[in-house]
Amino acid sequence: MIPQLATPTETEIVYPENDGNPMSDNTKQFKWIVVxxxxxxxxxxxxxxxFVAGDLLWYPVEKDNKTRQAPDAMVAFGRPKGDRGSYQQWKEDNIPPQVVFEILSPGNTLKEMAKKLQFYNRFGVEEYYIYNPDTIDLTGWLRSDAGLEVIDVMEGWVSPRLEIRFEIADELQIFAPSGERFMTSVQLAQLREQERQRAETERLRAEQERLRAENERLRAENERQRAEQAEARSQMLEARLRELGIDPDT
Known part of the structure; x- marks a missing residue:
């Protein structure tokens, strides 16, 4: 009897969750990635x-663990929030991140950034933004029928997808649709503390107003009681006078 050979199974492809590169090269770059x-x-x-992520490996092609990028920040509309080890596009209804951000550091090379632009253009990114915090330079690309094309003027630019506005002053300023500026975690904590103090001040002011109103009520109540007591004494005196045969009205 000839033994049957086992059918070879397909080797499982591993999609690493780390590419070995640091998230940032310096504190300035890290700050902007986080912000x-x-x-x-x-x-x-x-x-x-x-779905919003930072420094998450994006694999656009199934069974290909070499083609990948880890944008400093990316946004995927139409995908649920939740933890992921990597963004494997074929598991995400084949939806690529529509918006990606890269923050430059001195370690980035022109060749590296050109490859990233090529990758994002090839795999369907709609908006691509690069910010250089050292030179305060913001560059953007927007997808057209011809692919990603440079946005001529970034000052005052409003992202079609995110609806955020970019301004350039002493540094990059980003504003939410509500007009609120993007802040660091420290600035947000300070703002919350200011709001807490303001709310506490309002609470104390309201409590003082309540106590003042209560004091006024008690004062009025005391006046009413004194008036009633005076009226009662007056009536008692009139009654006593009448008992003595004296008309109190004469």
């Missing part, structure tokens, strides 16, 4: 179908 990613999280916190 953009966290403020986008806040902006879309109430929309369960907007």
């Amino acid at each position: 953009i990613k966290e403020n986008l999280e806040i902006l879309f916190a109430n929309d369960p179908n907007v």
Whole structure:
């Protein structure tokens, strides 16, 4: 009897969750990565179908673990929030991140950035933004029928997808649709503390007003009681005088 050979099974492909590269090269780059990613999280916190991530490996092609990028920040509309080890596009209804951000550091090369632009253009990114915090330079690309094309003027530019506005002053300023500026975690904490103090001040003012009103009520009540007591004494005196045969009205 000839033994049957086992059918070879397909080797499982591993999609690493780490590419070995650091998230940032310096504190300035890290600051901007966190500011953009966290403020986008806040902006879309109430929309369960907007996924925001930072430094997450994106694999656009199934069975290909070599073709990948890890945008400093990315936004995928139409995908649920939740933890992921990587963004494997074929598991995400084949929806690519529509918006990506890269923050430049001195370690980035022109060749590296050109490859990233080529990748994002090839795999369907709609908006691509690069910010250089050292030169305060913001560059953007917007998808057209011909692919990603440079946005001529970034000052005052409003992202079609995110609806955030970019301004350039002493540094990049980003504003939410509400007009609120993107802030660092420290600035947000300070703002919350200011709001807490303001609310506490309002509470104390309201309590003082309540106590003042209560004091006025008690004062009025005391006056009423004194008037009633005076009236009672007057009536008692009149009654006593009448008992003595004296008309109190004469």
